[in-house]
Amino acid sequence: MSAPVTVVGIGADGWDGLAPAARREIASCQVLVGSARQLDLVPGDAERVPWPSPLLPALPGLLSRHGDRRIVVLASGDPMFHGIGSTLVRLVGAERVRAVPHPSSASLACARLGWALDGVAVVSLVGKPAALLVPHLHPGRRVLVLGGSPAEVAALAPDARITVLEQLGGPRERVHHDLAAADPLHVLALECGRDGASTTPGRPDDTYEHDGQLTKREVRAVSLALLAPRPGELLWDVGAGAGSIAVEWCRTHPACRAVAVERHPGRAARVTRNATALGVPGLRVVVGESPAVLDPGELEPPDAVFVGGGLTAPGVVERCWAALRPGGRLVANAVTLESEAVLTRWRARLGGELTRVEVSRAAPVGGFTAWRPHLPVTTWAVTKEDPVAEDPMTEEDR
Structure with missing residues (x-):
């Protein structure tokens, strides 16, 4: 051209x-x-x-x-x-x-409502799933929705006050609250009620649909702090289970992206459902066995990798480390002695930090309350700053 x-x-x-x-x-x-x-x-x-x-x-x-x-x-x-x-x-x-x-329609809408444009969130749902709105719904928050279906938006934000602003700037401009009568050319203005969840990592475990394969809340918060998500970055969540790490990575910022890798089709389907329910429907789910499914020709190199399952499978850590961009972070969690031994050997080779996380929650014991401990989790976190050593670990090393 x-x-x-x-x-x-x-x-x-x-x-x-x-x-x-x-x-x-x-x-x-x-x-x-x-x-x-x-x-x-x-x-x-x-x-x-x-x-x-x-x-x-x-x-x-x-x-x-x-x-x-x-x-x-x-x-x-x-x-x-x-x-x-x-x-x-x-x-x-x-x-x-x-x-x-x-x-813009956002400028015109704020002018009509008396809202400060720099104080509202603007979400475009033009050709996109309505679930993208979910992470923006917080108590007292003002949100402008472009191109959204009024019925779908109302279903996602049942306690919000919704204003329809249609044909803005034209002779047929109208501002009202009749969602069923909204003109196709409209902007929806939401004043959120009390509903909405924090985007800070560590959501309650019962937020997720799972079969027990879930990184628990406290450990999840620690793991995501070590992964240190930044806007625009891509995460590989390997052995995703319920996908909680990938989901909460994406919820930290709308530009954060993730690929959840899970070998069990049923669990992979749960990851998709969890991602949609929690407002990050763009999360990509890859079904297959690691490391074979971690094809560098098929997957974009990650800025961060979380390994929550499959640590003892030969080649998983090698493939993840090789794919990781310079400056990227790898975090892996281990519960068994065998997987903990893998982390110990990798730390000896690549450096990084090992942390033991032990969590106890208060629970009823008869008519009293006592601490009920969870299995301790060993976490290895390392940043890819130096070239990979020339001598790869042998099967015996693993």
Whole structure:
């Protein structure tokens, strides 16, 4: 594609609401691309090309066919705010995209409600599962939802006060609370009630569906502190069990990603259900035996690895360590003497820290209360800072 693409933001008020600069771009273009609704909002003689469906697979071909002509793409509101502008930048590069923004739907919604834009969470559910909203629901929190189904949002936040803001900026603008009567072009504003859970690791064990293969709450909190999730990073959760480590890794920040590796199909299905219920439906689940399933050609290299099961299987730690990015963290937990011995030998080779975590919980004993101890867990944590030693461990070493 030789010519740059100009992306012009437009609101429900159409041509009348556009600034002079945006009007000039549209008036001078040869090809105008947008939704049928958006194309109807503006005058002009340019060739009009409605968005194909599905959009993303067809987008490169569409741009290529008109690459030598002046193209203007119409976008809702601010093209770089959950908009097509960001998609085009990823596709053709920032140097080939020029954005002419319009006030975003979030800006307009906050203006109508008297909310500070910098004090609200904005969640886009356009083409995405509604479960993504769950991690943003906290007591007293204000949330704007773009593109969400009112019925689905209400089901996820039953105690929230929900306002519908539709056709913002246009002649048919309306602000109301009748979810069943919401116009398709709407923003939902939530004022959360008392429901909602912390994103701090260490959720109650009964939050998860499991069959006993679960990293317990206290140990989970310690393990995630050692994994030290940062926005945008990827975790491999190997021997995931119920997937609690991967789920809580993803809940620390919307940009955190995880792959849960589990050999039992039934447990893998539970991981998927837990991820959806707790608001991280994008968590990827891989079913298979480690280390064979840890194919570097199939899985993106991780920034952190947690090994919760399969430590004694030959090659698991080697494969995880080899795949780990420089500066990445590996954390492994052991309960049995055999798996603890594996950690001890790996620590002698690669360094890191060994920690013993022992937890007791108060429980009834007859008419009294006593401490009921859980099995102690040995945790090994190491950061990949130095090159791997040339001499790999032998089967006898393991």
